[in-house]
Amino acid sequence: MANMFTDDDDALLSELGIEVEKKKQVARTPREERIIAGFEDIQKFVAEHGRLPRHSEDGDIFERLYAVRLQRLRELPEAAALLADLDADGLLSGAEVTPVADDLDDDALLAALGVEVEASPITELKHVRSNAERKEAEDIANRQRCEDFETFQPLFEKVQRELESGQRETRPFELKAEIQKGRLFIVEGQKAYVAEMGEETLTDQGRTDARLRVIFDNGTESRMLMRSLQRALNKDESGRRITDSVAGPLFADAPEEGDSTTGTIYVLRSKSDHPMVSENRDVVHKIGVTTLGVEKRIAGAHLQPTFLMAPVEVVATYELYNINQTRLENLIHRIFGTAKLDIEIPDRFGRPVTAREWFLVPLFVIDEAVQKIKDGTITKFRYDPEQASLVSHP
Structure with a gap:
């Protein structure tokens, strides 16, 4: 007797008289995938915080981004149908989101996060980034108050005076090797001081990394990774390294060997x-x-x-x-x-x-x-x- 069973599960169930419901493989466009991914970020925020994202001037930059995104999704006609099966909590039709200021739309918030905007994300929600990229941006954006800033403030004031006097200079950031304990940088318009640097480790890609304690001249700090600071400096067109102080007189009143200017x-x-x-x-x-x-x-x-x-x-x-x-x-x-x-x-x-x-x-x-x-x-x-x-x- 021929073997009536096959290795195919669906065929086996059919032989047993069990009706098999074929799942439809829905092909999504890249735009639809981005909309879904963006909505899932909002759902994750709601699950972690137990509330909708709010837009406030002193709020976390990612929460502000999610608030903008949710408001845009509610205004997007196709989103209701696309996200209907995913919106179990009724986020698209639920409580109101804190109104978004006209001068802080998705473009402005994405720019603040270092995301390059090629087209208006108001209707297309482009540039949803990988988890790794998002983590690096969070390292920069998620800062906290520096409790002992009074110990660092004199340093920032001294550095500013030395920049003005010429004892220090700013130079374009070039190499990750420049990031060391005690070094100073300018990133996103703020002076950043590497106060602590943990033990160097290797990433999955075999690259060196280390956890830093970075103090900013606005009284905040971040426990970011070295590669996160490197990425922020590389993406910031005005990102700079502040050179060490040059001791002694600023200028000479007599030429020395090597002086040419x-x-x-x-x-x-x-x-x-x-x-x-x-x-x-x-x-x-x-x-x-x-x-x-x-x-x-x-x-x-x-x-x-x-x-x-x-x-x-x-x-x-x-x-x-x-x-x-x-x-x-x-x-x-x-x-x-x-x-x-x-x-x-x-x-x-x-x-x-x-x-x-x-x-x-x-x-x-x-x-x-x-x-x-x-x-x-x-x-x-x-x-x-x-x-x-x-x-x-x-």
């Missing part, structure tokens, strides 16, 4: 007949830095708005070596920022132009500031217009 701080007095200038001529000075000769810099001053469309007199020059022109100018302008004088004058064509780099500062104070720039102590001082002198930082 020579610059000059120049102080000018205008011969303009502008009322503001003529009434305060002895204290109205233009302070600038040039790596060219000063005479070349001021040639044709009477034709340039930056020189008030008038001849100028050179009242002081200070030659320095091994300088960064832009950084030095920024430092000088920060010191005397409280005495900055913006004068609007007509250019050769009669158009109003605001001349900058002019300050209401006595010459002897400028001389004192330059000496403090040379010896590296200028970061401890600021200019007080009322006292017409440099004073220590409070």
Whole structure:
């Protein structure tokens, strides 16, 4: 007798008289798969927190994203049919979601999460990321209050002063090896200090990783992975590494071996007949830095708005070596920022132009500031217009 059974389960059940219901294999479009995946993220949040996601300014970025997504799904006609079998808890027709601000839509929230948006996700809900990518973003977004921030705040203040004085620089982030305990970075517009670094481990892909304690200058911290910080720095176009402090004087007043960049701080007095200038001529000075000769810099001053469309007199020059022109100018302008004088004058064509780099500062104070720039102590001082002198930082 021939064997009436086969290895096929469906055929076997059929021979036994049991009716088999064939399951339909439903083919989903990529867009439908993304909608379903996005909805499952919302369901997971509800299961973990026992409530719908809310949109609030101080809320977690992912909760805000889920709130936006749920609101969009409720407005999407095809979502009701697509998600009907999955929506056992009635999320699409249940309680209201906290209204979403018009200026914080899905685009803005996705951008804050570092997700590149190619098309409007309001109706398409694109770019649902892998669990690994989401975990890395959570490491950056999910920060908590740094309870001992008072021990780190002086460091951030010192680093800021050293950046302004030129003792530190910022450079593009390049290698994961740059992430070490004690290093400083700029990520998402905030300074980040690697306060602790755990033991290095190997990922499933054979790459090194380690758990970090990263302190941010806004008083928060994150226990993120090294690879998460690396990814955030690489994705942030303005992500930077802050170099170590360079000890000693900021600039030299005599060349040393290897010095090649020579610059000059120049102080000018205008011969303009502008009322503001003529009434305060002895204290109205233009302070600038040039790596060219000063005479070349001021040639044709009477034709340039930056020189008030008038001849100028050179009242002081200070030659320095091994300088960064832009950084030095920024430092000088920060010191005397409280005495900055913006004068609007007509250019050769009669158009109003605001001349900058002019300050209401006595010459002897400028001389004192330059000496403090040379010896590296200028970061401890600021200019007080009322006292017409440099004073220590409070």
